[in-house]
Amino acid sequence: MKRYCLALDLKDNPELIATYEDYHKAVWPEILESIRTSGIIDLSIYRTGNRLMMIMEVADNFSFADKAKADNENPKVQEWETLMWQYQQALPFAQPGEKWVLMDQIFKL
Template structure:
């Protein structure tokens, strides 16, 4: 496990951050397969392209047991709701959501925006 931290990209512009959470089914084999679906070799190129196309600059997913936390960085003028509506219409997005739903503790027909729950920042230190 990484304990030295993860470097963030610099974009030469102010950005804002969104943090979401979701739970996977509590099954070691399913979690292993979910991790595999997100590795560089198996992650669907169309999904990566769609994420960037809607304006997301950086996306990270962290896992602890069956709990996921996703961090999304975007430009200040990024509108989450508009971007998620657009993302849902892009090539293979619906297929991807059905594929990963088998690992996630959610409805099989849920969209990405329905699965991931936005977290509230309760503390920050600059």
């Protein structure tokens, strides 16, 4: 099993942040299925201010490329991503078109 941490910002607006959190209290079943079938075993999102951090525990055969391909071919995932982008904004150093940015581990006990 592997662990990945990713970061993304929300638009710095308390109402938008509250709505974003509400959506994540009842994530669409199709999105949950897409996550599970991709090899993601556990996924958590944390927030401080408008900064998000996602922690993913994945199977050894998990592939970001395969997940992206499956997501691009899934209309419900695309609908969810378009909806969520209303609340999200790219990190200042993200590449064009990049949402969640993979974080580098700098310490482990």
